[in-house]
Structures are given as C-alpha cells and as structure tokens.
Amino acid sequence: MTNLLQVHELRKSYGAHTAVDGISFSIPAGQCFGLLGPNGAGKTTTIEMIEGIVNPSSGVITYRGKPRDETFKREIGIQFQSTALMDYLTVDEVLALFAGLYPQPQPIDALVAQCQLGEFLTRDAAKLSGGQRQRLLLALALINDPELVFLDEPTTGLDPQSRHNFWELVGTIKAQGKTIVLTTHYMDEAQHLCDQLVIMDRGKIIAQGTPDALLNQHFDEVFVCLQAGALNSDLATRFQAERVRDQWQLASNDVQQTLADLMAADVCLTSLQIRPPTLDDLFLKLTGHSLRE
Numbered sequence: 376m377t378n379l380l381q382v383h384e385l386r387k388s389y390g391a392h393t394a395v396d397g398i399s400f401s402i403p404a405g406q407c408f409g410l411l412g413p414n415g416a417g418k419t420t421t422i423e424m425i426e427g428i429v430n431p432s433s434g435v436i437t438y439r440g441k442p443r444d445e446t447f448k449r450e451i452g453i454q455f456q457s458t459a460l461m462d463y464l465t466v467d468e469v470l471a472l473f474a475g476l477y478p479q480p481q482p483i484d485a486l487v488a489q490c491q492l493g494e495f496l497t498r499d500a501a502k503l504s505g506g507q508r509q510r511l512l513l514a515l516a517l518i519n520d521p522e523l524v525f526l527d528e529p530t531t532g533l534d535p536q537s538r539h540n541f542w543e544l545v546g547t548i549k550a551q552g553k554t555i556v557l558t559t560h561y562m563d564e565a566q567h568l569c570d571q572l573v574i575m576d577r578g579k580i581i582a583q584g585t586p587d588a589l590l591n592q593h594f595d596e597v598f599v600c601l602q603a604g605a606l607n608s609d610l611a612t613r614f615q616a617e618r619v620r621d622q623w624q625l626a627s628n629d630v631q632q633t634l635a636d637l638m639a640a641d642v643c644l645t646s647l648q649i650r651p652p653t654l655d656d657l658f659l660k661l662t663g664h665s666l667r668e
C-alpha cells in the first residue's frame with residue numbers, strides 16, 4: 376500500500392502549552408484516515424499543520440515522499456469546521472465564485488448532483504440547514520477535484536439523519552479513489568468511515584491501527600448490560616458491574632457463564648443487552664476518561 380502522506384515527530388507549542396506533542400503516522404493512498412479524540416486533543420492543529428495553515432514547531436511532513444510543494448496545494452481540498460460563506464450569495468453563486476478560483480474546476484453539475492445541492496441552488500447560503508451547509512462546504516472542498524480531502528469534524532452539530540447522509544457522501548468520495556483525512560470526536564463516525572485511525576489525547580497518539588485491529592488488540596470481552604434497577608448494590612459488587620449512565624455494565628469473557636450466574640442469582644434479565652466493545656470503550660480503557668467528557 377503506497378503512503379500518500381507521512382508525518383514524523385510533528386510538534387506544535389503555543390508558549391508553554393504543547394498542542395501537538397511529537398506525533399508520527401502515515402496516510403495510505405485511497406483510504407479514509409481518521410484522527411479521533413476529544414475536544415482539545417490536537418486534531419485540528421494537526422491537520423492544519425499538514426494543510427500548511429499552521430507552521431509546526433518541529434517535525435517533518437512529506438507528500439508523495441517529498442516535502443510539500445505547489446503540487447500539494449493543487450491536489451488538496453479542505454472542508455473547514457467553519458467557513459465564512461458568502462451569506463448574501465446563493466448556493467449557485469457561491470459555487471461559481473469558488474470554481475472561478477481554480478484553472479480546472481470540476482463541472483458544477485456533477486458536484487451539485489454528488490453533494491445533493493440541486494433542490495436549493497437559488498437559496499441564500501445563510502438560509503441553509505446544518506446538513507445542507509455541510510454538503511455545500513464539502514462541494515467547495517471538492518471543486519478542484521483534489522486527490523486528498525481534509526474534513527475537519529464535518530458532522531459536529533448535525534442531527535442523526537444528516538450525519539448518516541453525510542457518511543454516504545464520504546463513501547462516494549472514497550469510491551472515486553480519493554484519500555480522505557477526517558477529524559472527529561464521534562467514535563461511531565470513526566468506526567463507520569475510517570480504514571485507519573489514530574486516537575489522540577492531550578497532543579499525543581495513544582493508539583493507531585484499523586478500528587477492528589484496535590478493538591481486537593485491546594478487548595477479549597463483550598459487555599452484558601442491564602438497566603439500573605436490575606441489580607442491587609450487593610449484586611453489582613459481586614458481578615463487578617460498572618454503572619454507566621442508566622445501566623449496569625458487566626465485562627464478560629464468557630457470556631453463557633455470565634448469564635447462567637445472573638439467572639442463578641435471580642436477576643431479572645428483561646432489560647438484557649449484549650454489545651461488543653466500541654472505540655469509546657477503548658478510549659476509556661486507555662485514558663481513564665470518556666471521549667465525550
């Protein structure tokens with residue numbers, strides 16, 4: 376697998392604060408590469424250093440095996456977390472304006488179809504819903520037909536349906552063979568979209584690999600979950616159950632045995648759920664705090 380981009384010992388300090396603390400990784404061509412971590416982990420600073428927007432304090436970034444040059448600038452597309460869209464322009468005017476900035480923009484019709492913008496081409500950009508706005512920002516990131524697309528927390532604040540819709544769009548970009556670098560603090564998004572992941576916390580990489588490999592490496596167990604009322608405190612202690620929001624969670628290496636033990640203790644199993652470990656569980660295991668805190 377060819378690596379399109381490599382980052383070696385990248386570091387960024389703001390005064391005494393180290394936002395990114397000596398991280399290294401490689402991004403394979405044609406894959407969706409994710410930077411997953413909570414707020415303040417250093418994800419945006421990392422991709423902004425790669426994009427060339429923020430100067431690293433130290434470290435090396437190479438694109439196609441060489442230092443980034445004009446080719447890199449031509450071959451990337453960036454969807455920022457927030458862009459001051461020309462709010463008094465309509466969607467088609469914004470698209471035409473951005474297309475005019477590039478010598479060989481993609482045909483606008485194709486972009487409109489891909490990003491599902493057709494229904495509101497004549498609407499003011501200011502009047503778009505969150506999901507529509509993200510789709511327009513994505514179209515702008517794709518306008519120069521980039522090889523490498525950066526998506527910085529593209530679904531933050533979107534409702535579940537808009538998020539799933541956006542995930543499908545990311546799938547269509549991947550199917551075109553483009554490489555995607557995505558930052559997110561949603562573990563389900565990372566698990567769904569990313570072929571490779573680095574998990575960041577406080578400026579450092581705490582784990583990296585494919586989502587499945589990361590979970591297999593760190594977990595043998597599954598979680599047996601029961602609603603809060605199902606266990607009293609004695610039983611919770613006996614089964615080493617952990618309280619997570621309104622549920623008890625029992626880590627189990629042998630579900631059959633765990634269920635037999637619960638039944639023998641006369642525990643009501645009506646609320647029983649069994650779930651595999653997630654990247655959220657992994658983050659909690661590695662750091663002692665949740666991704667959502």
Ligand SMILES: Nc1ncnc2c1ncn2[C@@H]1O[C@H](COP(=O)(O)OP(=O)(O)OP(=O)(O)O)[C@@H](O)[C@H]1O
Nearest residue numbers: 389392394412413414415416417418419420421560
């Ligand atoms: N220009 C700056 N000056 C000082 N500190 C900064 C600057 N930019 C970022 N930081 C700090 O660096 C750390 C990493 O920030 P960064 O935005 O990269 O995190 P993030 O993982 O992208 O978080 P979020 O999900 O909130 O965007 C934070 O503590 C942030 O306050």
